[in-house]
Amino acid sequence: MSTETVTIGRLGSGGDGIAPGPDGPIYVPFTLPGETVAIARVKNQGTVISTSVASADRIAPACHHFGPEGRNGTCGGCSLQHASDTLYREFKRGIVADALKAKGLSATVAPLIPCAPGERRRVVFTVRKTEKGMLLGFNQAGSHHIVDIDRCPVASPGIVSRLDVLRALAAAIATDSQGFRLTVLETLSGLDIAFEGVRKVGDKQRRAVTECVLALRGIARVSSDAEVLIEPQKPQLDFGGVLVAPPPGGFTQATKEAEDAMAALVLGHVGKAKRVADLFSGSGTFALRMARGARVHAVEGDDRALKALDHAARHAQGLKPVTVEKRDLFRRPLMASELKAFDAVVFDPPRAGAEDQCRELARSGVKKIAAVSCNPVTLARDLAILVAGGYRITGVTPIDQFLWSPHVEAVATLEK
Structure with a gap:
């Protein structure tokens, strides 16, 4: 690892700032063009230590899970909350x-x-059962570490307001500490929840999911690897005035x-x-x-x-x-x-x-x-x-x- 000062020239296709280096481009997350930063560098990856010149396009992020100062680690769901609308677009x-x-x-x-913000009706979370409860959120960039979230300014209010419900359903179906995916789609008739990668879904898990859904409101369907576990009502989307029931976990x-x-x-x-x-x-x-x-x-x-x-x-x-x-x-x-x-x-x-x-x-x-x-x-x-x-x-x-x-x-x- 080396420490050096670089000036960011542009944004790369992944959203990282790119600075010229002696051996090629250096990628520095959470930076913007024109910024001068001191970084700790490992090969072509830099981590910001301090900023001496900040961009006029730098703004405060909308979410406390974002960036190197994010709660519980850097949420990998977003990479550009620090950029102005003009620069971002x-x-x-x-x-x-x-x-x-x-x-x-x-x-x-x-x-x-x-x-x-708040328009995303379909969100894919990573979840994992731990001794302290269910982790539900997004992987930290370049890591399998799950950043457990309590809010998400990207997702629709109908999803954010039911994060506890999603955790409860994930806890009902989880069989071990192996991580798996939870896709939630907000439909006209309720949330369509699709699990993927859950191992050994048996009768115990099916009963637990059923009991959980019956005790709640606003859940249209729960499936696991495309198998419907419970469907109180058909999920429906409106395609130009035509109602469609998408398949479990479908695009x-x-x-x-x-x-x-x-x-x-x-x-x-x-x-x-x-x-x-x-x-x-x-x-x-x-x-x-x-x-x-x-x-x-x-x-x-x-x-x-x-x-x-x-x-x-x-x-x-x-x-x-x-x-x-x-x-x-x-x-x-x-x-x-x-x-x-x-x-x-x-x-x-x-x-x-x-x-x-x-x-x-x-x-x-x-x-x-x-x-x-x-x-x-x-x-x-x-x-x-x-x-x-x-x-x-x-x-x-x-x-x-x-x-x-x-x-x-x-x-x-x-x-x-």
């Missing part, structure tokens, strides 16, 4: 712009659609506000298309909204998500026909010949992107494409494939739904 926009530039794409990136957008913003961009681009393919459709975030004005073919590899979409479409009024297809688009993308049937295509893949599917789209004659992504790097790769195939990027909009983190969504629109 430009940083997130820059992540998308830099990814496009790295692929030689010159598209203009719109200002970030921001996210406000949903983290905030309703970001979902609505993405949907508005997608629907605005698709416009009056009469036949649309929604690829990696999930439970119907976009498909069910688009079906108000177009015939939609939804393709998804997750059978449970596809069944939720299909059930919702069949029981909704005022929709054009919605067809569904279970298909692994990574192994079997829709071919250019199959894409001839569609006026527009929407795709929203996992972080790995949709490389093979984009190669087929590039060969197709589909007039309009809307690409939704949670990974700017793979989005840029996929867009480069489409541009090489003759498409023109008409817009790229970054959207924030993981407040104070380096994660950013984006919607890109293309035409041929």
